[in-house]
Amino acid sequence: MTIDIPTLLLALLSGYLMLGLQLLVARRGALRQPELGLWTWGSWGFVLGFGFFGARVLIPTWVSVLLGNAFIFGGILLYVIALQRFVRRPWPSGPYWLVWLAAVSFTGLMLEIPLSVRTAWLSLVYAGLLLPGVYLVLRHGWGGEASLRAVGLTLAVAALALILRGWHAFTHPDQYTDLLRSSLGQGLTFLCAFLSLMGAGFGFVLASFERAATEMKRLASHDGLTACVNRSSTDDLLAHLLERGRREGSPVSFAMLDLDHFKQINDRYGHQSGDAALRAFAADVRGRLRASDVLGRMGGEEFGLILPATDEPGAMRLLEQIRQAVAALKVRCHDGREFGMTVSAGLVVVASDSGLSADRVYALADKALYQAKHAGRNRVERHLIMPMPAAAD
Numbered sequence: 001m002t003i004d005i006p007t008l009l010l011a012l013l014s015g016y017l018m019l020g021l022q023l024l025v026a027r028r029g030a031l032r033q034p035e036l037g038l039w040t041w042g043s044w045g046f047v048l049g050f051g052f053f054g055a056r057v058l059i060p061t062w063v064s065v066l067l068g069n070a071f072i073f074g075g076i077l078l079y080v081i082a083l084q085r086f087v088r089r090p091w092p093s094g095p096y097w098l099v100w101l102a103a104v105s106f107t108g109l110m111l112e113i114p115l116s117v118r119t120a121w122l123s124l125v126y127a128g129l130l131l132p133g134v135y136l137v138l139r140h141g142w143g144g145e146a147s148l149r150a151v152g153l154t155l156a157v158a159a160l161a162l163i164l165r166g167w168h169a170f171t172h173p174d175q176y177t178d179l180l181r182s183s184l185g186q187g188l189t190f191l192c193a194f195l196s197l198m199g200a201g202f203g204f205v206l207a208s209f210e211r212a213a214t215e216m217k218r219l220a221s222h223d224g225l226t227a228c229v230n231r232s233s234t235d236d237l238l239a240h241l242l243e244r245g246r247r248e249g250s251p252v253s254f255a256m257l258d259l260d261h262f263k264q265i266n267d268r269y270g271h272q273s274g275d276a277a278l279r280a281f282a283a284d285v286r287g288r289l290r291a292s293d294v295l296g297r298m299g300g301e302e303f304g305l306i307l308p309a310t311d312e313p314g315a316m317r318l319l320e321q322i323r324q325a326v327a328a329l330k331v332r333c334h335d336g337r338e339f340g341m342t343v344s345a346g347l348v349v350v351a352s353d354s355g356l357s358a359d360r361v362y363a364l365a366d367k368a369l370y371q372a373k374h375a376g377r378n379r380v381e382r383h384l385i386m387p388m389p390a391a392a393d
């Protein structure tokens with residue numbers, strides 16, 4: 001069996017052309033992630049690279065070799081940078097100068113050097129360029145999107161195939177007298193290396209889709225500004241946790257928290273600083289909660305805090321800590337000015353057998369909050385719900 005190299009080149013060229021075109025079209029729509037942009041240009045690098053390799057029947061060989069390799073080199077580089085951005089990790093430390101040395105030296109190899117030596121060397125250079133990307137995905141992207149795992153594995157196969165191709169070219173120079181000459185060893189490794197690069201090409205697009213879908217799911221239940229759960233999720237969670245408290249015989253505390261005179265903060269320091277204050281407040285409060293507690297943004301500068309299995313002294317202690325911490329918090333405006341804020345809270349402690357609905361708990365917490373505002377703000381007011389008296393026989 002032989003694998004016809006010109007046909008293989010044509011197949012790769014058309015495959016990358018399709019990928020590049022589809023990515024260009026997709027990016028005009030909702031898929032605007034910058035790393036997908038890098039991937040798109042990387043794919044076009046492969047289109048041009050394979051195009052120049054195939055065009056050697058029309059253009060001088062040295063032009064085909066130089067430009068073909070330059071574009072493939074750029075394509076691989078853009079793929080690896082896109083992977084690094086995708087996993088949001090710094091570059092791994094390591095002997096990077098080796099990769100760059102290899103990359104720089106590749107232009108010299110375009111000259112009058114036997115094809116087998118050039119093939120061996122370039123295959124190793126390309127494998128070396130792929131390895132940081134493989135490392136980043138396998139080390140830091142493994143727990144994320146399932147499609148990214150497939151990208152890491154296919155790139156690892158590509159790197160391995162390129163190393164094998166380098167070794168094969170070195171040990172069988174007679175099979176590498178012409179790039180377009182078909183031989184089994186040359187064909188198989190070429191096929192394996194570039195098909196796995198292509199698999200990674202499509203895999204990365206799927207991983208980007210996967211991430212966008214996860215983000216959409218998160219946004220459906222969370223507030224984009226503060227990363228707290230949103231109003232409707234808080235409603236559901238409160239009803240669920242009240243029911244659980246009832247079953248388990250434990251009290252549930254619920255507090256409404258409202259930043260004081262927030263309108264003045266917006267008016268004095270600007271809406272952006274107001275947003276920064278909301279983010280700082282939410283982050284500070286979240287940092288004080290147990291994993292089972294829930295902080296929801298009910299709207300504007302109003303938050304709902306659900307504390308399962310928490311009695312009145314425990315809830316009061318936490319709310320008082322929050323009140324003091326918020327009063328000590330400093331937020332910096334973009335012009336360098338700093339400002340502070342205070343918060344008022346209305347607490348309801350629901351005994352396990354109170355039989356109260358979530359709506360009623362909201363109303364009572366709201367009432368306690370109103371009392372806190374009325375009594376001068378920057379304070380916590382509480383409302384205790386006692387167990388329902390046993391029904392008379």
Ligand SMILES: Nc1nc2c(ncn2[C@@H]2O[C@H](COP(=O)(O)OP(=O)(O)OP(=O)(O)O)[C@@H](O)[C@H]2O)c(=O)[nH]1
Pocket residue numbers: 225258259260261262263264266270271272273274275278299300301373377
């Ligand atoms: N920056 C920013 N401001 C918001 C956001 N949502 C609501 N606000 C502002 O929050 C302010 C709420 O004002 P009010 O309801 O009068 O309450 P307040 O000024 O905090 O007064 P008290 O609650 O009585 O202490 C309004 O000016 C809203 O525009 C937001 O997402 N970002």
